[in-house]
Structures are given as C-alpha cells and as structure tokens.
Amino acid sequence: MSYILSEEEQMLRDSAQAFLAEKSPVSELRRLRDEGCKDGFRHAIWKDMADMGWNGIVIPEEFGGVDMGFTAAGLILQEMGRTLAATPFLASSVLCATALRYGGTDGQKSEHLPKIASGEKVYALAVDEKARHDASHIETRARKDGNGFRLSGQKRHVVCGNGADMLIVAARMDDDSIGLFLVDPEASGVERTLRRSVDSHAPANIQFDDVKLDGDALLSETEDGSALLDLVLDSGRACLAAEQLGIAEEAFSRTLDYIKEREQFGQKIGSFQSLQHRAAHLLTEVEMTQSLVIKALRQLDEAPSQAPLWIAAAKAKATRVSRLSSAEAIQMHGGVGMTDEYEIGFFYKRAQAAGEFLGDDAWGAGRVAQLSGY
C-alpha cells in the first residue's frame, strides 16, 4: 500500500482543483444559499461533473462509470472540501452507487447505475432516524405485501434528500433483518420536508406512510443487508473524511495567509508565538489526518476487510481536526472572521455538518474501541 498518489491520481486531483476553483468556489455556495435553492446544488455544475466522468467514479465501466475506486472519489471530495462545493457527489455517486454496485441485481444495476453516472438522476441514501448517527437504530418497516412491500417510517435529515430523484431507504423487514429499498420520492405516501441546514445544504426529513413498493425495489443481490449497509456507510465515511480533510487544509491555509498579512502592535500577527504554536500544532494535526484519510481510502480499495478500523479512525480524526482548524481560523481572523461577508465562517459551518454526518468523532471513538475489542 502506498501513501504516494499515482500519476493518474495526481492528474485527477489537479483537474478537480482547476474545475472547482472555476465553477464552484465558495462564492457559489453563498449564491445557492442566498437564492434559497431548494435542491442544495446547481444542476448545471452537476452535469459538468458528469461530463468529467466523476459521477461514475466508483461505477463499473459496463454501467457507464470509470471505476477508479474510492481513493479517487476521496481525492475529488477533498478538493470539494477546499471550495465547499455543494453537490450530490457523496450521496449519489458514492453512497448510492456503492449500494447498487454491491447490493443490486444485474437488472437494478443496469437500470440505475448509468443514471447516476450520467448525472441524469440524483440519488440519496436514507438511513438515520435519530438526531445522532446510529445505523443500528432502524424502525422504518418494510412489510411483505404480496410480491412487493409496504414501507412505513420516518427518516431524519436525509442528506441531499430534498433534491433527490430517487431514494435508497434502509428498513427493517418482517424477520427484523435490514433491507435497502429503492423508493421514488414522488410516490404516494412519501412526504419530504426541507430542512435548511447551517451549512446551506438542503437535507430533508422524509416520512413514508404505507408506501407501496414492487418486489424489485429491494436490493437483493446479497442476503445480508446489514453488511451491505455497513459497507455503504463505510465507503461514505472514508470519502467524507477526505472532504473534511479538504476543509481543514483550506481553513488552515487561509488562516496562514491572513496571519502573515495582518498587522497589530506594529508587526505581523503571525510573529506572535501564541499564534505560531497553534498554527504549528494545526499543521501537525492536519498531516496526521491526511495520513489516516489516505490509509482508510486505500484500505477500502485494496483490503476492504481491514478497512473499518481505519475508516472509523479517519472519520473521527477528520471530524475533530476540521472543526479545530476552522474554529482556530475564526479566532485568528478576529472580528472579520465572525462576519458573514468573509468566507471563513462557511468552513466552520460545513465542518460541523460534515462531522455530524455518518458519525462524528465520539461515534468514531466508540467504533474504534469496539473494533479493537475493548
């Protein structure tokens, strides 16, 4: 396993950097927010991303993807973290694509994966029902009904949920095992409520009231829905940790620029030792995070059975460090850091939301303890 990026990976990262700087800088997130965008992303940019091949980054070529693996997906998300690009990439191209790839029948794959890859449709994953991430707590029910199912329950804060064209919903079946179901959000009995969130994304609470599903709504390639869900969530966590790393890096780099510029007491504030030490500490923490993130992504690609520990550690570390970095950013910017006009606050907000999604640092610590047998 190498910590060094391959040439292909570096090229991907460079093109992501260039694309996002041009099409989706932080000002674009501000614009989405100020326009009151209900989908939480810009469709035109999403289409452009599909043209770059990104939307099918973990989708096999036979289903319209480029199949470059999770490390590649993580590299794109890391760059998205740097510009705070709000897109369905994580929900649709990572979480749902992974669910379909590993849980879908051939029929389901050929129907849905090309739509994700082409950007024609946006998919979102609905798992959580409590305020804090807890994938073991699923009370949504999918009762057998003839050849199909009846779905009832509530999902909370479904990321990208308001703009999604299709949902993949985790529900308990008659034998209490977990199943993942494809659900059309426009079907009768589905009700979405937009929740405007602090990071200017557009998640939704979604209510399912005796929704009628066909038999082939269930991702049924695998028997063990719970293992499938674990894999899906872990792929999302590893990639999200990469986004958090990007947030941490960018907030830090903007702060460094600022303390090299701003003067007080007749000198650059970056010459004060108390700020220097905190900056040096941040440098160290960001480097540590970077190592865990690349390790987690590579393990997912190369040795998935050993990946969960690394992923939990990476998600926990990235949560903590992205929050620390953006919080320190505000402090070191002083008053200007508190203004809406200045962009640094957007990083702090996104760090909070990204940290919460799929398990924060406390969640990660619990999982690490459990996986380590203590």
Added chain:
Amino acid sequence: MSDLESFRNDVRDWLEANCPDSMRKPMKSEKDICWGGKRFEFSSDDQKAWLERMAEKGWTCPSWPKEYGGGGLSKDEAQILKEEMERIKARPPLISFGIWMLGPALLKYGSEEQKCHYLPQITRGEIRWAQGYSEPGAGSDLAALRTKGDDKGDHWIVNGQKVWTSYADECDWIFALVRTEPDAPKHLGISFLLIDMEWDGVSTKPIKLISGKSPFCETFFDDVKVPKENIVHQPGRGWDVAKYLLSHERANIAGGGSGAQMNPVAAAHKSGEVDENGRVADPILRGDIARLTIDALAFETTLQRIKDQADGGQGVGAKASMLKYYGTELNKRRHELNMSALGSDGLLWEGENPEDGDPARGWLRSRANSIEGGTSEIQLNILAKRVLELPGG
C-alpha cells in the same frame, strides 16, 4: 522468486537459526536493553551472543555501508529485516547513541579515517557514546553554550561543564559541542569534538530523576587535551553537524510514540477494571483510550507516509520536528491513561517483584520525552519558522 523474496527467506532462516529464544520476548524494562560499551555487563549469555551474531552480519546497523561495519542493505532489504525481526519479536541486539546519533553524523560529515575508525566500534557495540550538548546556561538556546576549547596548535584545551548528559557515567566516549572560535558569531564559533572520557580532566556526577533513577549526569571538562584530528567537519562548523544529528535524534525519540509496550487496555485488564464483556469498565476512560488509539493510528500512518515520501525523494527535513512533537505528546498521554487504568495499582513504587514500580517510573520518565532532544515548544517554533515560514525572530 524475486531477489527481495529470496532475501526475506534467507533472513528468516538466519534469524531462526541465530536469534536465541530468550531474545524473542519483549523487553520488560530498561534493564533488558543492550547498550554495549567497554563496561557493559551483559544480563545473559544469550544477550551477548545475539549482539555478536548480529554485529558479525552488520545488522546492528543494517543500512550502513559494509566497509564501516554495517549491513550494506538497501532500504527495502532493511525494511524486510525489520519486519522479520518484528515477526519473531526479536529484541534489538544493540541500542545506542552511536547508532542513532553519532553514526549518521559521521557518515555525512566524518573524514574517511574517522568513519573507518569509529563506525565499526559502534556497530559492534564496543564503544558507548554520550551526547555532550546541553549546559546549565544553554538548553533550548543550545548555541549559547560556553564550554570552550583554547587553540594550542595541534590540540585544544577544553574547559567547561555539560549537564543532563545521559548515561555519561557509563559511557566511554562523548561527542561534545565546544566553542573554539570565541570571536565568531554565536552559531559559527562551535566545533564538534570527539572526546575519550578516560582522558585526564573528564569527570561525571550522576543526577537523580523524578523516576528515582539516575540516567543522566553533569559532565565536567578540566583542561582536557583534545587532539585536532578529533574534530568532525571544520572548526566553527559544529553547528551544522549538531543540527543534522538532532534531526536523527528527534526522529528516533518520536518513534517511541508508536511503541505499544505501554497499553492502557492491558492495564485495565490487569487492575480488574473491565466489565464482563472485557470492555474497559469506565465509559469515559474507555473513550479517552479510544481517542488515544485514533491518534496513535494517525501517528503510525504518518511515520509510514513520511518514509514513503522520503523514499520518493521528498526530504523529511523539518518534519522530524512534527514527529518529535506529536510522538512525544502522544507517549505522555499513553502513560497517563495507563496510570488511570491501573488505578491505585499504578501508584506502587517498589514491591516484591523487580518490575513492580515500572508503570509509575515509566510514566514519570515519559515526561522527559517532550523535553529531551529539544522541547515541544522548540519543535513548534521550528515548524512555525521553517515549515510555515511565519515572520518574526
């Protein structure tokens, strides 16, 4: 079979045949370390045999050139040797300041004669070296050192005092920073000298630590005659050597941060502080340990990542400061949690068994990690200046 694979097989066979069973158990305490040196007393015949066999192969310093007593191994081969030793839990045959401090400095700055003379003594564990840097008035501000060498033509007469000299009373030679150019600017007046501690005028006095041990000393130089050929690099350029050596020292101290000898979970089992499922009973302590585990994993992967980068030609440079800072702070945390997990059992200072006081003594000793080799604050200063390029003096 590739060359590396057959190398691995050879290493495996050789270790199997040559590493004594008693050397395949983790070291319990400092007492099990083989430091080498003229006065070193081996704790067992196995320890002696293990050192001799490894030194014969050059594997006490696997990547040093063969002509200087090393193993002449490539990076990949050295990694294989390390892995194979870890696999059978083989102890390091020899640990010394010669290996991780002086050796690298001599390889870079020493004359051919010096390399041929001093390096093999290090690889064979014949000479034990002390580090004479710090002085009462020169700690973090090392370049303020005042030990001086008066130029007497073919030799210097050295006078002054060093302090915190680890194991000086057990060492044979000392590499010391001495001011030989009194009129030069602070950093340009220092020379790096090699001094035999048996020479007239060198004396040491042990200092007792909070851990109850005396691993370091005051070292005095009274009119010590040091021949001119005992200088490494040029007169007045000792600071370059000193800094280069420090980066190796730091990387090495940092490495201790990944050491899992001290395991708070095992400690909780020992003290009975686990529940019926074998989980650490106190949920907050369990969480703290888990956060430690996460940071330890982060540190371990960072060590590997930086090694990968170094292999790929990107220098490690000031990153040694990052590793030193993070690794030592981590190690202190590990010891603190170890003590918490042991509860009152950890407070034992001495008891029936020789190892009874080890947790407390180890915990106390760990406080020095972020002081020795340059304090944490100094590492942060270095990072701020050299890596982040922040302004100010």
